[in-house]
Every structure is written in C-alpha cells, then in structure tokens.
Amino acid sequence: MSTKKSIAIVVVFWWIFACFFFFSYTLHIQQRLESTQKELIGLSKIKSLNLLNKALQRYRGLYPLDPEQAADGGHIHQRLIELRQTVSSVESVLNDAKTASEIDAVFSSKDQEANLFDQITMLIEKNNQQLRIIADKYELLYEPDRENFILLELVLYTIPDMIESAAKSKAIATRAHTVYERPNDLSLIDNNLYVFSQAFHNLKLLIDQFENYSEFIQSVAVIEQEYQDYYQLLTGVSEAKPLGPGLFLFSEGTRLVDASYALAELSRQKLKANFQQRLVTYSQLLRVSYAALLIGLTLSIYVYLRFYRRSKIDRQLAASRKINEDRVNDLRKALHNLNTLQEICNHSLRFIAQHLSAVSGVLFIHNEKIEQLNLSATFGVNPKSVKHKLKIGEGPIGQCVLDARIYESTINQESNPSSVNIGITNANVKKILTFPLVNLGSTVGVIQLLLLEGKPIEHETVSQFADVMASYIDKEKKYDESKKYFASINKNVITSSTDAKGVITQVSQAFADISGYTKEELIGQKHSIIRHPDMPAELFKDLWSTITKGNTWNHEVKNRTKDGGFYWVDVTISPDLDFYGNIIGYTAIRHDITEKKKNEEIAITDGLTQIYNRRHFDTCFELKIREMRRDMKPFLFAMLDIDFFKQYNDNYGHQQGDNVLISIANTLKHCLRRPRDMVFRLGGEEFGFICDADSLEDAIKICEAVRETVESLKISHQYNAAAAYVTISSGVIFITPDTRFSPEHYYKAADEMLYQAKTSGRNNVKLRTL
C-alpha cells in the first residue's frame, strides 16, 4: 500500500473518530440540558410542596388554639383561607388533583378536632415523601454536581426534617399549653427537638462542605438563635401549668420554622441559580457544538466532494497512464526484438505516427561527429522527396537538436512552408509535430510528423515514447559503431586470448591471416603451434615468469607460419584478471614487424653468404664482451681467413670463389648452431665467429673442429701450398672476464693470432688467452 493511501486512511479514521466524538459530546450536552430543565421543573414542584407543607404546618400549629378564646381567632380563619389558596395555587404545579381533595377531606371531617393534628401530620409526611418521589422523577437525585447534591440533600431531607420536627413540637407545645395535654406530649416535644437538633447538626455539617457558604452563615445563625430561644422557652414553660400564653409559644415556634423555611428557600434559590447557570452554559456549549458539527459536516461534504472529484480525475489519469505504460512497454518489447538500427528507426516512426494518427513523418538521426542529421526512416512519404542530410539548426528538425524540446505548430493558410522539413503534400494536414529523441541528455535524433487532427497533444506521452525510442536508437547506434570498431580490430589487429594455461580461446582474423591457420585450427591450441625454432627457449621462460606474476611482457618474436615460413611480431602480452585480481587468462596484441625485421636483417646480413656482416659483428662483439663481464663467463672469438684465396680466384674464377665463400659460410653455420653462437663475414674472404667456451681446451677443440670441417669439404684448390683443398687459417682469442680490454684490442689480438697462423704454414689455429 502506498504511503499516500495509508495517510488518507489514517486521516479518514481520525475524521470519523472526531465526528463521532463531537456527535456524542453534543448528544451528551443535549441530554444534560434536558436533564437540567427537568431538574428545574422538579425544583419548582418541590417549592410548591414546601409551600403546601408550610401552609399545612401553619394551620396544624394554629388549630389547637380555641377560635373563641384566642385573641387571634380571625387569624386562624385567615390561615385556613391561605391554606386553601395555597392548595389551589400548587395544584396546577403539582398536577395532582388528589392533594386538594385529600386536604378538603381532612378539613371537612366532623371529627377534626380529635384527629386533625394527626391527619395534617400525615398529609405533611405524605408531601415529604412526595418530595423524594419528585426528586427521583425529575432526576434531581442523580445530580452530578457535588454542591448541588448537598443543596438537594438540604432541600429534600435535612431541612424538611428540621422543619417538620420544629413544626411538630411547636404544634404539640401550643396544643398542650392551650387546649389539652396528652400524656406523652412532653416526651414528644423533647423527641422532636432532639430530631431537630440532629437534623440541624447535619445541616451544619453539610453546609461546612461548601466552599463558599457565606450566604448560608447568616441564615444558619438565625436558625440557631431561634432554636436556642425556643428550646429555652419550652424548657422554661414545661414545668409551669397551665402553660403560658399559647399564642406566644406558637409565635416562637413559628419563627424557628420560618427561619428553617428561609434556609430551605435559600437552598432552593441557590440550586435554581446553579441550574439556570448550567442551563446557560449548556445552551452555549450546545450552540458551539452544533456549530462545530455543522462546520465539520460541511467540511466533510466539501472534502468528500473534492476528494471524490480528485480521485475521479486521478482514476481517469491513472487509467490513461496505465494505457500509456502498456503502450510504452509494447514499444519497448518490439524494439528489443529488432536487430538493426534501420529496423528500430522504421518501427519507432511507424509506431508514433500511428499512435498520433499522423499522415506522414520522418526520423533523422543525429551524427555528433560530423554535426549533421541523416534521414533514417520515413512514414507515408517517399524518401526521395525528403532532403537526406540536414545541418544542425536547419529547419524545425535541425532547430530541435539545438533546443531539445517539442514543437507543435498549427497549419493555416498563412503558415510558412519553411516550418516543415518534410513538405506538406496533404491539404488536410492540421498540425506539425517535431520532437527530439533524447537519451541521457543528448539528442539522438528528431521525429517530425504531419497530423490530420489539430487537437492538443499530450507532450508527456510523446516524451515517454521518445525516451524509449531514443534509448534503443542510441544503444544500437553505439553498438553499430562498436561492431565496426571490433570488425576493424578483428581484421587489422593480430590479437589472441588464452585461458590461464595458455590454451587459445579467441583469435582475430588478422592473427589467422598472418599465421596461415584458420581460427578453428588455432582455438584450443597453445601458441607453440606458431613457435619458430629461431626463438630461444629462454625467451619463453622469461615470458611465462613475467606474465604469471601479473606483469605485462613485451618482445619482438619470430613466429612460424603454417606453411613453414615466418613472420615477425612485436608482441605485448597482458594477464586478464577477474574481479578479485586472479589471473583468468592472457591477451596478446601483436604488430607485424616482418618488413622492419627483414630490413634490419638485410642491414646486418652479408648479401653473398647470408651470414651476419661486419657491421653486425661490431655490435654483437661489444654486447658479448659486456655480457661476459656481467655473467662472468668466458667466450672465444675466432678470425678465419681462406688460404691462398687470391690464387683460387685467379685460377678457378671469381664466381667459383664466391661459391667457396658461400660453402665456408654454410659450414660455419652448421658447425656453430647453438643459439648463442654467431657467425660473421668480416670482409672479403675473412670470417669470424663468437661462441661460448668453458676453457681454453674447449676453445681449441671448437676451432680445430671448424678448421677440419672446412678441409673435409674437399674443395679442390691445387694452388694452396698448405693442402690440396680449400683450407682456413684461424686466429683465436679465448676471452676471460678478468680482462678489461676494448673490443678493438681483442680484435687486434685475434688478427695477430691469424697472422701467426698464416705465417706458420696456414691451415692451422693459433690461439691465445686474454
């Protein structure tokens, strides 16, 4: 899954979560609001019940006073009227017709004198019970706020208990002191006062829990004072009988009850204020919440619509991109299977022309070396009608190489014909599209198309196709060049590769041509197949010891051709290494130096005898002396002269004399055929040779052998005073490394020895050590 998609999913989930949260929050606020509204209704019903109770309690306290005797009999009557008014006013709030009828039943009862106290008490208790039922019904009992809960505790339990106990004791005391006293009135009063004091104590504990109860302090103090007064009054009068003025007792009790009612009212007011405050807060929160929900919803719809629209566009784009990708892949596959640059150019042009519904088109390839564009393919147009070569900057195609961007021009009557390289032949052509084929930053070629439709062209798609074409054209172009390059190497460079053991794995045609073997005959063989016997074994030892150490070896080598001939090459052999530096084979590159070598041979070879001449002797003699000093190995230098050769020439003829010279040279070559032996014609009928010798005896043996071999040729020479055949005299020096003479000195010494040989009868060897 793409990162973009993952982010989108996370955002959507968060968005759903946020909406859900807001929705739940709004619902919660709504519920709280409704619940508070209910609580307010409940509170007003509680107030009504309190009013009702207050009226009932007032009446219950007054009733025992004899209306005839009491000074305020009218007052009692007045209270009854008030009670009835209260009942009718709360009735509508309570929605309870039963209350009025029950109260009516109590007051219209004939035996009310005896039972009225109890019946009113029963009504009050019932109302107090009703208080809690209403509190439950209107959810006041589930009030979450702590302060409100304490206030409710006051309003529902504590203060009603206080009021009822105070009111009861007031009523009992008043009755006892004015009308009649029942046996346990005193204990009842005591009991009620005790209940009051307990409830009052609770009240104070509860109020103490308020953080800010200053409003209540005053009210509680009044209750406390009233309670003290009333308590003292009751304690004081309980002893005395008949009791003092009942109305006074009644008034005192009423003050305590009223003070309690005042606190109840204060608590209710506080509750009401709290609820109303909450109502305002919730209403505001609800408005904000609804507004947030509305904004969220609007935003969601907006985002959804945008996203939907975008994703629709994206889907369309993705679909068209997919089609293009498929087409690009098809093109790539098709080009991949083509083998020549021409095929690739033809296919590329046809493909893009068909894709864009072109009527005709051309493809030019850029030749960077000569800064020129060459026509390489045409579509729908005769190649003969198109200029085959364009300069860079010539026309839109030439310009395209410089700018490397897509040109799109619409055709109309005023169109300049020079804007086209192809030449418009179709009147319906609406547009010309010229675009470069760019690979790795360089323009490989340019395509120009004539289109029948004038609608806009997606440059991105054209570029995609162009990139693929450019890469294949460039690759094939370079491959073509390298093919030509390798063909040239194959033809002209004498090269071969072997494995690590020296077995030939590759040879160039030039190698095969010069050696006279076919490639097949060479591959699988070792290079010894072309080894010439003239090449010393030491040379190849040196070769192998160099290249197996990873070094390059270079030397001039004479090779043998298949038909027994020879050729000279300057060969360089380098090891082929793998990635880790291990030798995996060797590659040799050779230059044919046969001609050079032949020229060199001519320069150092005596034309008549085909052995080395005097010039070469001078070089070799000096080198040999140096080598001797380096290797500390002695050698011999012999100077030979044919005896009485002048007579031979004079009598047998010059031509015959030449033949003798050739025979002697061949004999020397035959006798001295070790690789390091060298035979020279030092001039006229004088020869020389250099060869290794371990000792003086060894040197004598060699020279004697040569002298004897020449004599054994039995070339008749009747003018030779030394023998009947052609003979030679030899002056030899055995040169040891201890001496430090110049080459001229040694040469002169040998010449002196030769002179001695001549003067001491000829056909002999004179030798000395130097």
Ligand SMILES: Nc1nc2c(ncn2[C@@H]2O[C@H](COP(=O)(O)OP(=O)(O)OP(=O)(O)O)[C@@H](O)[C@H]2O)c(=O)[nH]1
């Ligand atoms: N046929 C022929 N003769 C040559 C050639 N070069 C030198 N000669 C001859 O060799 C002869 C050398 O003669 P001399 O120097 O007198 O020596 P010699 O006759 O051999 O006498 P000694 O050396 O004293 O035995 C001359 O007649 C030269 O003409 C050559 O290339 N071909």
